[in-house]
Amino acid sequence: MSDEHPTAIEIKGNPLVCPICKNDRFTIRHALLNTRATTFFGLDFLNKKAKNYVCSRCGHILWFLSAPGDAP
Numbered sequence: 833m834s835d836e837h838p839t840a841i842e843i844k845g846n847p848l849v850c851p852i853c854k855n856d857r858f859t860i861r862h863a864l865l866n867t868r869a870t871t872f873f874g875l876d877f878l879n880k881k882a883k884n885y886v887c888s889r890c891g892h893i894l895w896f897l898s899a900p901g902d903a904p
């Protein structure tokens with residue numbers, strides 16, 4: 833399984849479209865938001881996994897925090 837191929841993404845039943853170039857193909861990245869800074873500033877809610885969808889056309893990155901209960 834590869835996340836490298838641009839693919840259509842659906843969020844809660846809605847097709848994801850790049851707000852910049854209206855492209856609908858994205859590559860998927862996973863990010864960990866877990867830094868001392870977030871803890872220091874009381875942003876522990878950010879200490880979780882996030883998904884990044886990178887527009888395959890313009891490179892714009894859309895961030896989504898994984899919802900509770902999401903499979904890791």
Ligand SMILES: [Zn+2]
Nearest residue numbers: 850853887890
């Ligand atoms: Zn784009």
